[in-house]
Amino acid sequence: MEPNQDPGNELLHLISWKRHEQPPPGYFNHFSERVIQRLESGEASGPTGFWQMITDLLETKPVLAGAYSLGLCSMLLMGISASQSLLQTAGGYSESLTYSPAFPDLILSERPSSRGDVPVAYHPSSMNPVFPSEFLRVSYPESPSLLQPVQFQLLGY
């Protein structure tokens, strides 16, 4: 069946029957009045300036709305690809750097241990600056009393 082929008079007649569906009598007598009243009450002002021009254009020209959304998608894709290339560049740069920690790793086995403790590596950092008591006892067995253990106690508790 070709697009121009007659689909059947009965179907067209049935569809055209919808023209007989009419709003209540007198409905259009006041229709324009209501529109004008709404305009006079300030609905005509709406958004002004640049945004009004944009929304009006998008509403009356769907092609522009499509072009606008296409532009946004393109910008998004360009942003993603640009960020990925930046990450790759930054990754190469970081691999070329040598790691130098703020504190050298303290390997307990480098110090003599009179009690024969199993050496334990301790990594102090800005996030964990407090030396554990085990570390003090093993690292400084000759003068543990010189180092005051850390205690946190609030007054009145």
Add this chain to the structure above:
Amino acid sequence: MAMHTVTTVQEKDTAPVAEPEDELQLVRKAQQGDLSSYDELVRRYQERIYATVYHMTANHEDATDLAQESFIKAFQALKSFKGDSSFFTWVYRIAVNKTINFLKQRKNRTHLSLNDLDLNAENDPALVALVSHKTPRRDLNLVELQAKLNEAMQKLSDDHRLVVTLHDIQGLSHEEISEIMDCNIGTVRSRLFYARQQLQGYLSDYIK
């Protein structure tokens, strides 16, 4: 010759009411803020704009709101109207876009609120014959058939329903529809063909 009769009625219904110059003059005055000129423009196209929105939504209350908002929106955007197309086509485009956006938000929450049939419906011999001879249930009355027809229309996609509404109900030409829908004439014809084909399937119990 039923088709010929339909076409004649459509042409009569959609014939321009005023000369283009007259309309353009009204538009120019309305662009200067003359509400009485805009009132005249609204009066000229209110019935066709309302009918288009009504046939798209199948809901009288929604059609009332959308038709009024379309005219308000058109007035707000009137300064951007350059006269490249007729005011009639331009305001139609606004109403159609507003309706399509509304239907997208409404999605499948269709609530029929149908208008009454006018007296001419019951006096249309072709339709009376159709109801009495073609329907499987002889007791099916006009109102029931109206509901079936609207339900079938609502099953169409928005674009297909719009083409059927503008062409087969409103009687607009393919060229006018392509301008309103911002697509080429081939697309209009194709959509019309598939929409009719679907309607024929949905209403197969009521037509040959």
